[in-house]
Amino acid sequence: MSSPVIFKNRYLPYALIAPQLLITIVFFILPAGQAIFQSAQLEDAFGLSREFVGLENFINLFNDSYYLESFFTTLKFSVSVAVLALVCALILSAFAEHIVRGATFYRTFLIWPYAVAPVVAGSLWLFLFDPSIGVVTDMLEWFGINWNPTLNGDHAMWMVIITSTWKQISYNFLFFLAALQSVPKSLHEAAAIDGSGPIKRFITISFPLISPTSFFLLVINFVYAFFDTFAVIHAMTQGGPGNSTSTLVYKVYNDGFIGLDLGSSAAQSVILMVLVALLTVFQFKYVEKKVAY
């Protein structure tokens, strides 16, 4: 039986949560408020002239067929990155758990890509995928694929998906490995005595038991794909060819930081904020039900 904790001093609880509140206000509420304020303005780069335009920035965006297309581009991109990064990392960590010799070596190397800056990762993979000098291009030629991400939108999309996935696998790998190692050995031994093989044990024992980690990673990976991938896209395709790799966050970055159109960029980030909030609510409401803590 649990009893509610009662503070004798009525100010103490506020004092205790103050640091957390302060951080939330300074690093989240204020910037978000600023973004909402900016999204209703039209101003020049230096902030010399400022005009209140209400919802005009939003209306312009929703009247722009390219902007609407980039919703689908973002969805395609984010789902692919999240799924690929989770599956690859899970497979790798399942194998890593069984390695006897050189395990530290193997793990260290798998973690490395996480330390590579997104722009550097973008340039690296761009070099590999270059239609004239890329190594991957040459290999694809053996299979009869005429690889050209500068003109073929699907190729460009695959290129940014693979690069963004590659960067995220390490992070997922770390969490999956830790989760798998916390699965009690006794369960595996019991199942093994009953005659089930390693794959069956993984599916029926490990996978359900690590579901809280998987769910956490699912949310994190979506947030990563939505927010943290603009540098990769900037380095590799600049949203092209055509409009095919222009995701929502890339447009926020490009219009705001490079194009210096703060109003439109702020409106886009407000839309993105709402979208990710909805997505997270959805994940917690529906996917989390399948999670066994």
Add this chain to the structure above:
Amino acid sequence: MSIKHLSAVAVASALLSHSVQAKTEVEWWHAMGGALGQKVNEIAADFNAGQSEYEIKPVYKGSYAETMTSAIAAFRAKQQPAIVQVFEVGTATMMGAKQVIYPVHELMEDTKEPFDSGHYLSAVTGYYTTSDGKMVSMPFNSSTPVLYYNKDMFKKAGIESAPKTWKEMEQVSKQLIASGAQCGFSTTWQSWTQIENFGARNNVAMASNNNGFDGFDSEFQFNREPFVKHIERLQKWSESGIFKYGGRQSSGMPLFYTQECAMTMGSSAGLSGIQESMAGVDVGVAELPYDDTLIMKPQNTIIGGASLWALRGHDSEQYKGVAQFFSYLSSAEVQADWHQFTGYLPITTEAYELTQKEGFYDQNPGTDIAVLQMTSVEPTANSKGVRFGNFLQVRDIINQELEAVWAGNKSAKQGLDDAVRLGNQQLRRFERTQK
């Protein structure tokens, strides 16, 4: 260490720093990394050593976009540098911000620094002058598109000289392909080379208001016949392999490096980089092709690159330093050295003549092509330059639409119509912020 010691150290350091600060410090934010950055430091150091009143402090701020964004942020926080380097797409934004910039012609007049805009190459400074001919920013690193061709591949195909017109581009490319080349030509920076400079070279306007020079209410016109015909033939050629698109900005260069394409159009400042990447291959430089159905004697081309802007909010002593530094930068010796080292265009006639006299062009064939292309005729309203707000977004739009054309998803007319429509939206948006 005791308090006494500490304060002694503090006093001593204050005295020391005071003696250093006897020189007026002038901050210069720039976007030149690597070897160019070292050259910038060298120029500043030479200027500092040459006189005792002013100290130019160059600060590297990252890419062009980053440098401009940090200068804007600094201005909003009232911490702006006295000089900032801004790329050509930011020109309209800077020029519109009258409370921010200190126009060069005004600066020179106020500080009584001798200044004659007649000494400068009008094809270079024209990009940075008002429509009544007043220089607003100081050109620093300017280049212009030229045609690079692989002389070895030309020899193999039995071609004597580089093509001059677009018609010859087609003939030469066919000959090259017949001799085993995979593609005739490629291009870099397609908006700059195939739209902006196609207009300038053939004396056709890409927008009303003298390409945006005369006001903010300009409308794009690059969906008119000459442009449509040009993009149409490029589309047709990209099907037959005469033309091959290699990506945005300069990412199409590997097509030329690997000798897949025998020609490419790119920045004149890229020559030494090309020679480095293609050691052992004989590379030639020629003027950008023109369309002989549009013009008999081709116009000059438009520059790209960046210029230096003086920003307001400093004291008159610092502006004297800025003015002196700009004069120093424009001197024939400094310009000639910069031009020869970097491949960027010289900004004065004197610097060009000095380079010629030193025999640089004879030792490095091809390095004078860009200068000749810029100076052989007087610039017209259509070849002086372009000035558009939100130009970065406009170039993105042009890239995006042209890619749809090259991929065969849109007709040339449709692609250019869409680009003009979306581009005009950007111009209207910018117009509203300029009051």
